[in-house]
Amino acid sequence: MADWATLQTDIVGIIVSKLAIPDYLRFRAVCTSWNHVCKDVSHCPRVDPWLMLPPNPNPLGVQFFCIPERKNQSIRLPSTASFFESVWAPVGSLNGWIIYFSQTYGTMQLVNPITGKQIQLPPIGRRAFSKAKLLEMNERNFIVAVLYGDEKGYKITRKGSNNWSSVESKHILDDIIKHRGRLYTCDMYGTVEMWAEPPRAWPDEEVTHQWKFRCLLETPAGDLIRVKRVSQNKFAVWILDHETFSWVETENIGDFALFVSHYNSFCFPAKDHLNLKTNCIYFIDVHNNLCAFNLEHATKELVETLTIGPVRNDHYRHRRPQRDQILWFIPSLK
Template sequence: MSAKVPRRQEITSSGMADWATLQTDIVGIIIKKLAIPDYIRFRAVCTSWNHVCKDVSYSPRVDPWLMLPQNPNPLGAQFFCIPEKKNQNIRLPSTASFFGSVWAPVGSLNGWLIYFSQTYGTMQLVNPISGSQIQLPPIGRRTFAKAKLLEMNERNFIVAVLYGDEKGYKITRKGSNNWSSVESKHILDDIIKHRGRLYTCDMYGTVELWAEPPRAWPDEEVTHQWRFRCLVETPAGDLVRVKRQSQNKFAVCTLDKGTFSWVETDNIGDLALFVSHYNSFCFPAKDHPNLKANCIYFIDIHNSLCAFNLEHSTKELVETLEIGPGRNDHYYRRPQRDQLLWFIPSLKCGTVELWAEPPRAWPDEEVTHQWRFRCLVETPAGDLVRVKRQSQNKFAVCTLDKGTFSWVETDNIGDLALFVSHYNSFCFPAKDHPNLKANCIYFIDIHNSLCAFNLEHSTKELVETLEIGPGRNDHYYRRPQRDQLLWFIPSLK
């Protein structure tokens, strides 16, 4: 019978606590209190913590984020996290493609964003946390009012598009190669999937259940000046209709399941509603710092984040957003407050760089353009190595000092061998591998030969003359031929 693990944290000989030995239940309690950005960092601390994070019973706190307008921010997309009252920056795998002038975010659901390119007439689904992307069928360059992700799960996804000047909507789903058109009596303001059925809200406030025959609830009060209506599903499965009555006033109705009629209410309990032109959702306020229950979060005409209290019918300033001047091009024809959308991050599948502050940078003391080649390589021991090409046949290697966070040049990497190329580079132990030499850098020279550069003696040795044929000159191969090669480690996994 194994000895019982003491709950008290063990102390190492250096007097430091060994955090990796924290009990699983304690780590689980910590995880549940972390926001997703902190959870990602937490998961990267050590192997034992990462193992606990894989347990589905331990999930981080999920917060609503506000996606701010696009800007030339080099860190990527910018989100404002309400509970923490700070910005989060996310860099995607294809930042230039998605956050440049071509693509614009137009919707969000379950951790996914909808991007539209009027230039190409196409749409894509993007998960900013995992970096996953899904291409949708071409939809054309015509400007639309709203795109809604009605369903997103492992088996299926459904996307609908509403036009502000045309009745009906277009819809597509997983596996479809085109968009289907559906007619309606009036121009639609919103659409939602609730309990497996579609509901729409038209320009006159009428909510319609798309069944056979369709059931409709006309709006008693038709207002055009502040025409904003949306449908939201609560965590309990109830359907809520939100209507903007003036600049700073909203009305909320819930659908009575027995009579199928709308009942106005000023009490939604512990819930908070988040509304915007592109998307709206409902969120429990408990266990989320700075979130207020029974409130509607919205952007006012001054581009400030505000909360409307349903019980007292009062508006409160939450945060003054620094979102810069408005855009006037064809992607942004609406008021700037309507360029913002709400977003709930999701950890499903994959990883992504998440920067809450500017990253640490180490400028290169010697800038060389003629032989500009630099790469970063991680050793089997977890150290970070920087390789720089100084001339045709000479390299310099630096290791990152973990204590001072500075680069230290070295001519000794021990039993390791470095393999570098334009496309990929890695580190490999030389022992037990015949014909591999330790403390060497393997590379392709200008004669397309495989060579080894000895770090200790600063000498080059020919390893093999490669017969790789003549170079290619088309647009896929504009680099020297030696840079068309890459290293590869075969695997049976």
Template sequence: MKEPPALGADWSKLPADILGTIQGELEFPDLFRSAAICPSWRAAARSLRRHGLYSRPQTPCLLYSTAAAGARAAELYSLADRTTYTIPLPDPPIAERSVVGSSHGWLVTADARSELHLLNPATGEQLALPPVATVEQVSPVLDDAGDLQRYDLSFYDAKLPRKENQPPQPYAADRLRLRRVLYLKVVLSCDPSRGDCILMMIHNPYRQLSFARVGSSKWHWITTSFWVSQYSDGIYHDGAFYAMNLLGGIHRYTIEGSCATRDIVLKDTLPYMAYSMYIARTTSGDFLQIRRITTDTSEDSLETRTSDLEVFKVDLEDQQTVDVDTMGDDSLFIGHNYSCCVSTKDYPGLRPNHVYFTDDDEYSLMDDQDYRRDVGVYSLESKSTTEIVTPEPWLSRPIPVWITPSFTKINK
């Protein structure tokens, strides 16, 4: 007589500590799926997130808004499992904001009054940043009752004697125009939930730099002249910010209190200004200079498309850049996000030797018209571009942006 087949293991009775260890190693799509298996698994997943124990590094995702999601939610497209997730977000509505940065799982957004906020879409946490009125070239103008009437934006740099190239430009406090002109990109030194966090902002006029600490009350202007500044991108590494200017030079800024010390680590490498330039570090530690070439899609439109991407390794010793034919197993992410390389060995859902890009064209962002956004994946080998999602579902504002979700909550 045959023995009856052994019953399968009852996974619902897995010890909580073992279950938590297993779930803690899952990417968030798999964590969410595991939570649907049974009540005990759901409780374990909630406990991980509630107590801030779920800190597994995630594969980058594309965050964007859609008409279907509404004004107070965003869509998160996971490159790990090619699935879209809808996430509710706190006010002000995401549809009324501009996105000017994405670092360490946090968005930097500007509301209708041009005030900046840090927003973590994964946890729903939000922090106010120093007022726009504390930016050096922005002056609040009050009416007779003492209420804010408008902002004036002045056009000067640190060259003395001070000379303004044009009269200050007025911007109504409740209009969107100031934020589109002023803010270009903001990068963070670290995840704000993990401690002291500094923000570096590239802003107009003249693509200058200002910095602030999370929780502080003002932006500190880094006083540079027109020809020294004109920055295009920045990253944080080994205790300092590295900013790349439009001529390909790299400057290191060390922040101490309210002061910044500048060191030139790479001299200017280009004889012309390249407005779509990025700085990143490979997973092996090399600095990269990335040049993005775009073409207009029509004669009467500012709408552009990425037609080519050139990647160069920075040789700091010889003060030059070297053309890179391949990034090996690395993938590169550029746009309004923190420019970074990610190893496809650690994140198999990504394509090696590819550049994932989103739209960050300065002039189309300033314009009031809505444009089809420039989003895609570029192969350095075939020099061809493919779409992320077909047909593209996102609205043109706020612009789509790469974000690496972080479920770590702020320890209050």
């Protein structure tokens, strides 16, 4: 073990960059020498997209499915007794943090399952809502918004606030995102609106069922993307042209992959990741299978048949089909 302490840091850096975060944590925990060497290395472990499976009474912890490695990861969360009694339900995620809601207590908290950090949010009440979105999460600030499926507008809170502020809208909202310092929303009719002066709105060009799935997400390159599920196994994608302020439909998102679900969606660079497909949309189909929709060829491919256990939480079980109870998650050490 002592020889590892004298190993060149650039070599250790190469090793670290090949490790997924769970393997990196195990690597670092082997001995004091390895831990010190890891701290001196500027390289970061590999980051992969995970699928957080619905809660179940698993004694090993919460189950995540790593997409590139095609295997489950079990993570023990803080306050495990409360989580496994299904008092808390995961309802959103961003930058390695998960939003947990307790309908029993009418409270929310942010949890990083990798580091074990927790942040308590102001009480919000026991009323069921449609979606909670973590709009920003960094060392300086966090912003959380809550959308209601039967009420216009949204509620929002941020770091340092001890309550929730209410914001009105013309219609019930499907999604909300922070992009380039401004908020964008998509309502039940597919209209996307930028919350800034002068106000701008983009109606959905196609008249569709008002409850059809839609979401907004940002690419690592800084583009805003609108996604609509046009049928059970087919999606359409538009990119916002900031020069003309118009939406341009596309069948090519380059080396990225989109991961979409009711509670959260994100764009991920897929080119250099094992078993990830570029220019695809990853989603859960009606049979609870993990699938990839190829944008160029408009075809669906089975990625993995998921084993989803029973869901015990009432807030979860009675509101959404099982495929919509799944969170996409990117682990983070911050």
